[in-house]
Amino acid sequence: MSSISKEQAPRITSEQVEHIAKLARIELTDQEKEKFTSELSSILDYFGKLNQIDTSKVEPINQITGLKNVVRKDESKDNISDARDKILDEVPSKKGDYYKVPKILE
Amino acid sequence: MDLPKTISEARDGLIKKKYSCVELTKGYLNKIKKENKNLNDFLTLTDKLALEQAEKVDDKISQRGKIGPLEGIPIAIKDNILVKGHKTTAGSKILGKYIAPYDATVIKKLKEAGVIILGKTNLDEFAMGSSTENSAYGVVKNPLDTSRVPGGSSGGSAVAVAANHCLAALGSDTGGSIRQPAAFCGIMGFKPSYGAVSRYGLIAMASSLDQIGSLANNTEDIQLIFNIIRGKDFLDSTSVEMKKPETSGRNLRVGVPKEFFGQGIDLKLKEKVEKEINDFSNLGFEIKEISLPCTESALAVYYIIMPAEVSANLARYDGIKYGFSKKERNLLENYLKTRAAGLGEEPRRRIMLGTYVLSAGYRDAYYNKAQKVRALIKREFEKVFSSSSEGVDFILTPTTPTPAFKIGEKKDPLSMYLSDIYTVPVNLAGLPAISVPCGKIDDLPIGLQIIGPQFKDDSVLEIAQIYEQFHQ
Numbered sequence: 001m002s003s004i005s006k007e008q009a010p011r012i013t014s015e016q017v018e019h020i021a022k023l024a025r026i027e028l029t030d031q032e033k034e035k036f037t038s039e040l041s042s043i044l045d046y047f048g049k050l051n052q053i054d055t056s057k058v059e060p061i062n063q064i065t066g067l068k069n070v071v072r073k074d075e076s077k078d079n080i081s082d083a084r085d086k087i088l089d090e091v092p093s094k095k096g097d098y099y100k101v102p103k104i105l106e
Numbered sequence: 107m108d109l110p111k112t113i114s115e116a117r118d119g120l121i122k123k124k125y126s127c128v129e130l131t132k133g134y135l136n137k138i139k140k141e142n143k144n145l146n147d148f149l150t151l152t153d154k155l156a157l158e159q160a161e162k163v164d165d166k167i168s169q170r171g172k173i174g175p176l177e178g179i180p181i182a183i184k185d186n187i188l189v190k191g192h193k194t195t196a197g198s199k200i201l202g203k204y205i206a207p208y209d210a211t212v213i214k215k216l217k218e219a220g221v222i223i224l225g226k227t228n229l230d231e232f233a234m235g236s237s238t239e240n241s242a243y244g245v246v247k248n249p250l251d252t253s254r255v256p257g258g259s260s261g262g263s264a265v266a267v268a269a270n271h272c273l274a275a276l277g278s279d280t281g282g283s284i285r286q287p288a289a290f291c292g293i294m295g296f297k298p299s300y301g302a303v304s305r306y307g308l309i310a311m312a313s314s315l316d317q318i319g320s321l322a323n324n325t326e327d328i329q330l331i332f333n334i335i336r337g338k339d340f341l342d343s344t345s346v347e348m349k350k351p352e353t354s355g356r357n358l359r360v361g362v363p364k365e366f367f368g369q370g371i372d373l374k375l376k377e378k379v380e381k382e383i384n385d386f387s388n389l390g391f392e393i394k395e396i397s398l399p400c401t402e403s404a405l406a407v408y409y410i411i412m413p414a415e416v417s418a419n420l421a422r423y424d425g426i427k428y429g430f431s432k433k434e435r436n437l438l439e440n441y442l443k444t445r446a447a448g449l450g451e452e453p454r455r456r457i458m459l460g461t462y463v464l465s466a467g468y469r470d471a472y473y474n475k476a477q478k479v480r481a482l483i484k485r486e487f488e489k490v491f492s493s494s495s496e497g498v499d500f501i502l503t504p505t506t507p508t509p510a511f512k513i514g515e516k517k518d519p520l521s522m523y524l525s526d527i528y529t530v531p532v533n534l535a536g537l538p539a540i541s542v543p544c545g546k547i548d549d550l551p552i553g554l555q556i557i558g559p560q561f562k563d564d565s566v567l568e569i570a571q572i573y574e575q576f577h578q
Contacts, residue, residue, distance in 0.1 A: 020461045024445075024457045026442065026445045026446055043459060043523075046406060047410060049406055052403075053479055055475060058479075060478045061481035062477075063344075064484065065346055067344060070343040070344075083207040083208045086205070086208075087207045090205070090207070090429070091426075102434065103435070
């Protein structure tokens with residue numbers, strides 16, 4: 001059984017782990033790369049059991065409560081108006097009331 | 107002073123002036139200060155706020171003699187819920203110095219109800235874990251056996267209630283994070299229907315699954331808190347207003363799903379829970395074996411959908427907007443190094459897993475497949491809860507497959523994930539469920555899970571109360 005599910009859910013390679021770590025913007029050490037490769041592989045193996053369920057006629061679920069297109073009037077409410085300065089206090093790097101971002105283009 | 111164990115006992119003491127609210131509050135704060143070094147259930151004490159709130163309540167009692175149902179009641183808040191002006195870390199280094207700029211909707215409502223907020227409780231980092239061993243601020247211990255975990259991720263909240271550090275606590279439940287620690291600590295833990303309580307001001311983990319709920323010593327206290335925090339909130343567009351359900355005239359039927367008693371369950375726990383379920387026939391309920399075959403895949407579905415949402419939600423911790431930053435001169439370097447240094451192992455593991463299942467070429471095989479099976483799981487519950495002659499009114503299961511395990515016992519992530527196997531189907535289907543204490547095996551408490559149909563939260567609490575009274 002387990003060898004079948006392994007074929008259906010391909011194990012992840014260390015190159016793939018490196019690639020997704022970059023997509024996720026997380027730097028990994030070589031040791032972590034190795035650890036995550038083996039851990040993610042066994043988790044992905046476990047997902048193989050989903051292949052036994054026939055979902056050919058099932059629509060994916062999008063909202064569990066059945067709510068659709070909840071709208072509200074586009075007007076300002078002042079319930080957190082005093083939060084503005086406090087939110088700016090949390091910015092790691094700023095100039096006046098502006099966020100400072102490292103240079104993007106060399 | 108002898109600290110009260112329930113809200114009604116505390117209210118009685120306040121109204122009869124056995125103690126003032128300030129004395130009551132100081133009583134809890136002192137007990138926490140004495141025991142927190144060992145148990146580590148609190149990350150921050152909000153002493154000043156608590157005593158200010160308590161003074162107001164004392165003034166009101168001396169002027170009018172009357173107080174509201176939760177007025178003057180000391181409670182604790184999981185540290186992923188924003189309390190304005192106080193540190194809110196979510197158990198992560200990346201929010202180590204973060205001061206909440208506003209109150210979560212639940213906090214606003216509780217403050218208006220006159221509740222005393224004692225402090226913020228420890229949790230697995232970003233609520234990711236089942237043992238509260240994943241906090242960046244140290245392991246939390248189970249007060250009933252300090253060599254064991256309290257469960258998680260709301261481990262700090264469960265311990266705070268079980269150790270009598272507060273009368274009740276708020277937690278959050280994405281895959282069992284209220285019910286599983288409640289079971290491990292021998293208390294009650296309630297996860298309302300998805301949408302019943304506003305998530306505004308809850309630090310997001312997996313937005314389609316997260317729900318705020320409470321932990322307490324009895325059903326009445328759970329209901330009191332739920333009545334205050336429930337309701338539609340325009341700041342959370344997924345919240346809904348629920349009608350109080352009418353009680354049906356027929357004899358209520360209990361469903362017992364056979365899939366929840368199979369492989370992996372502790373045999374003594376199985377026997378004990380089956381015995382407790384049989385007691386329901388003495389209470390006039392009809393017991394029926396049911397089958398929920400798709401719930402066996404629920405854990406796999408959960409560990410695809412949840413990390414996918416985690417990978418999106420945690421993208422905001424970028425070292426630019428707020429929180430810890432490495433302040434590198436190059437943007438990409440700043441992202442990579444800030445997140446490597448600021449996020450612990452479990453959040454990084456889940457971000458990676460989520461990024462993978464959403465990445466080009468794998469989205470259909472994993473994420474879309476999981477959303478389809480999620481639809482099947484919801485459908486299965488709906489069928490079981492149908493009003494036909496085959497339908498049942500609520501479902502009983504064990505809350506967990508085993509009692510509290512030892513600290514450090516579960517080293518590989520998958521074995522830790524398996525401890526949520528009976529609680530995740532409920533989150534995937536958006537249902538209400540409560541864990542109630544149902545005795546002990548080998549001196550360790552275990553929980554019975556009562557699951558109800560969507561938005562029948564009040565009925566679930568009613569059943570819990572019937573069971574509770576039967577045991578008194």
